[in-house]
Amino acid sequence: MSTTTPTYHALKVDAQKCIGCTHCMTSCPTEAIRIRNGLAVIEQKRCVDCGRCMRECPAKAIYAEQDDLDKIKSFKYRVVLFPSVMIGQFPEKYTEDQIYAALLKIGFTHVYEVEQPIGFLKDSIREYCRKDKTYKPHISTFCPSVVRLIQIRYPSLVDNVIPRKSPQDLGACFALEQMKKLGAKREEIGLFYVTPCIAKMSSVKSPADGEESIVDGIINMNELYNRVRKNISTAEVPDTSDQRENLTRDGILWSLTRGEAKHFGERSMAIDGIHNVIKFLERLENEEVPDLDFLELRACDQSCAGGNLLSGNRFLTAERLEHRAKRYKSSLKFKDHPIQEMAPVLKSKLISEPLKANPAFILDENREKALEKMSKMQRIICFLPGIDCGACGAPNCQALAEDMACQQAKMSDCVFLQQTWQEENKISTSKALNNMEKKWGKDRFKADCNKRGRRNEGF
Amino acid sequence: MELDFSIEGGDFTQAGQASSRVKKVLKQLGVDAKCIKSIVIALYEAEVNVVAHAYKGQIHIQIDKDKIQTLITDEGPGIPDIAMAMTEGFSTASKKVREMGFGAGMGLPNIKKNTDELKIDSVVGQSTTVSMVNYF
Ligand SMILES: Nc1ncnc2c1ncn2[C@@H]1O[C@H](COP(=O)(O)OP(=O)(O)OP(=O)(O)O)[C@@H](O)[C@H]1O
Ligand code: SF4
Ligand SMILES: [Mg+2]
Numbered sequence: 001m002s003t004t005t006p007t008y009h010a011l012k013v014d015a016q017k018c019i020g021c022t023h024c025m026t027s028c029p030t031e032a033i034r035i036r037n038g039l040a041v042i043e044q045k046r047c048v049d050c051g052r053c054m055r056e057c058p059a060k061a062i063y064a065e066q067d068d069l070d071k072i073k074s075f076k077y078r079v080v081l082f083p084s085v086m087i088g089q090f091p092e093k094y095t096e097d098q099i100y101a102a103l104l105k106i107g108f109t110h111v112y113e114v115e116q117p118i119g120f121l122k123d124s125i126r127e128y129c130r131k132d133k134t135y136k137p138h139i140s141t142f143c144p145s146v147v148r149l150i151q152i153r154y155p156s157l158v159d160n161v162i163p164r165k166s167p168q169d170l171g172a173c174f175a176l177e178q179m180k181k182l183g184a185k186r187e188e189i190g191l192f193y194v195t196p197c198i199a200k201m202s203s204v205k206s207p208a209d210g211e212e213s214i215v216d217g218i219i220n221m222n223e224l225y226n227r228v229r230k231n232i233s234t235a236e237v238p239d240t241s242d243q244r245e246n247l248t249r250d251g252i253l254w255s256l257t258r259g260e261a262k263h264f265g266e267r268s269m270a271i272d273g274i275h276n277v278i279k280f281l282e283r284l285e286n287e288e289v290p291d292l293d294f295l296e297l298r299a300c301d302q303s304c305a306g307g308n309l310l311s312g313n314r315f316l317t318a319e320r321l322e323h324r325a326k327r328y329k330s331s332l333k334f335k336d337h338p339i340q341e342m343a344p345v346l347k348s349k350l351i352s353e354p355l356k357a358n359p360a361f362i363l364d365e366n367r368e369k370a371l372e373k374m375s376k377m378q379r380i381i382c383f384l385p386g387i388d389c390g391a392c393g394a395p396n397c398q399a400l401a402e403d404m405a406c407q408q409a410k411m412s413d414c415v416f417l418q419q420t421w422q423e424e425n426k427i428s429t430s431k432a433l434n435n436m437e438k439k440w441g442k443d444r445f446k447a448d449c450n451k452r453g454r455r456n457e458g459f
Numbered sequence: 460m461e462l463d464f465s466i467e468g469g470d471f472t473q474a475g476q477a478s479s480r481v482k483k484v485l486k487q488l489g490v491d492a493k494c495i496k497s498i499v500i501a502l503y504e505a506e507v508n509v510v511a512h513a514y515k516g517q518i519h520i521q522i523d524k525d526k527i528q529t530l531i532t533d534e535g536p537g538i539p540d541i542a543m544a545m546t547e548g549f550s551t552a553s554k555k556v557r558e559m560g561f562g563a564g565m566g567l568p569n570i571k572k573n574t575d576e577l578k579i580d581s582v583v584g585q586s587t588t589v590s591m592v593n594y595f
Contacts, residue, residue, distance in 0.1 A: 153486075155492045156492035156493060156495065156496050282479065282482075285482070285496065285499070286475070286478060286479075286482070286496075286499050286500065286503055287496070287500055288475070288503070357492070359486065359489070359492075361486050361487055362486070362487060362488070362489040363487045363488065363489075364489070365489065367488060367489060367524045367525075367595075368524050370487065370488045370489055371460055371488060371522070371523070371524055374460050374484065374487060374488060374522075375460050378460070402487075
């Protein structure tokens with residue numbers, strides 16, 4: 001049932017910066033983080049790249065690996081492919097023309113917005129939903145974080161996920177085909193995808209269906225935003241609107257909440273925020289929901305407007321996009337548009353392999369051993385205080401009990417148990433302190449006015 | 460391994476607690492997803508029946524390496540005609556319960572469909588006992 005190739009995860013912990021403060025650990029929706037030796041450790045198998053930990057980290061110690069922007073220089077044609085949501089985060093005073101001009105100034109030769117060919121994807125999803133009656137409700141593949149969540153935690157729902165590629169895969173194919181039409185050879189083209197989130201970064205590097213990605217580099221949207229802000233001006237710039245002639249209203253709104261859901265099925269639902277998504281998937285798995293046709297599930301609040309590599313307020317971003325969308329035509333108006341010539345090439349590329357389950361919460365592959373561990377966990381939990389303090393390096397008492405049963409943690413990791421043992425003279429005070437130092441690092445016990453919560457840091 | 464829960468009659472907000480917990484445990488044991496689904500559906504329906512029709516109840520679950528046995532006992536009105544209660548669409552649910560979206564008379568048939576063994580005993584005016592077994 002499990003896939004063999006390990007999935008790539010973009011999130012990394014910077015050991016120099018991490019202060020082992022537990023914020024990331026308690027925020028992780030899949031309980032993938034533990035503190036070991038005073039540092040946060042991400043269990044790769046459980047990570048869904050939602051980036052909650054990165055958002056919560058007060059030390060900015062959690063980061064995403066990324067490609068160097070200078071990498072673009074080695075290509076003759078330097079194509080930037082960004083999702084429309086990027087435009088939304090700029091202050092209103094900058095026009096689309098000015099943003100495009102700044103991108104060219106930075107060194108790109110061609111600018112594409114991911115959602116230009118969205119009409120093809122829309123048609124393809126619609127066709128699939130109409131034909132398949134077995135796996136309802138159909139779940140969108142749009143948000144890679146949600147797709148991974150389903151793979152590891154809701155294996156019974158993998159067949160509900162629509163086997164279609166995501167907009168950035170389609171956008172990348174589209175941009176390449178267009179460039180080739182202009183006479184560029186594949187090796188001359190450097191295609192750079194600008195990602196709004198960690199999840200898309202990981203999924204572009206290792207797609208969930210195991211296929212290879214076609215982009216040449218991935219750019220962190222934050223980084224590009226900074227570059228553009230440095231290079232943009234409010235001065236008059238050339239009109240670049242012809243480069244956006246394929247862009248539709250549906251495309252611009254696609255990555256916002258209800259951007260997909262409104263197009264499909266009689267009864268569709270859109271849920272944003274990973275904790276909301278989890279609550280709903282639990283119900284869906286128990287069949288405690290009515291007959292729904294289509295589900296749009298997104299890890300971020302306000303969907304991609306709240307992407308973890310965007311700057312700016314998510315509500316303002318969404319508002320600017322909605323405002324922008326009004327100026328563009330619906331994809332229905334594109335029936336006779338020249339873009340339709342691309343249909344034969346793009347349509348086949350939209351289909352993806354069926355999703356495989358990859359359950360990550362099994363205690364042991366051997367059922368008997370798993371049962372043993374489970375019973376052990378139940379015995380252990382009776383001795384833990386049940387206040388989920390996190391001082392053991394696990395997100396809650398239940399998780400610690402699980403770690404203990406799997407021999408990933410010791411009984412003495414619980415500060416309450418350890419205290420009791422000292423009282424009962426089962427463990428010496430110096431040994432107890434030693435245990436704590438091992439878990440949290442010696443520095444935790446030193447007086448230091450620059451620690452987190454330091455002077456001047458409060459309200 | 461054993462799990463125990465108690466159910467309060469009339470408290471619909473709490474229905475589903477046992478089935479959610481059991482689901483998590485079965486996932487950790489690596490039980491097949493489809494099998495988990497059946498178990499969870501059956502257990503949920505049985506929980507709701509206690510909430511909807513009885514005063515209070517107990518759930519006792521025994522999980523072994525090849526099966527899960529569930530025993531749900533309640534104090535309540537009991538079921539006078541079990542065969543009739545098992546037919547699709549039969550329900551004595553009150554108007555209030557119907558308004559909450561329950562009472563279609565599909566619970567027991569659904570439990571039957573989703574379990575490998577099902578036994579219902581009842582003493583009218585006193586109690587109902589539902590015993591279910593699912594093999595992994
Ligand atoms: N635990 C119980 N105690 C007393 N009566 C019960 C109990 N469980 C079921 N019954 C009786 O059997 C009938 C059928 O139960 P069943 O679960 O099939 O339908 P329902 O609960 O009425 O509606 P639904 O389950 O579709 O919401 C109930 O209406 C009730 O009269
Ligand atoms: S909602 Fe959008 S930005 Fe957030 S993780 Fe999903 S795809 Fe990325
Ligand atoms: Mg019922």
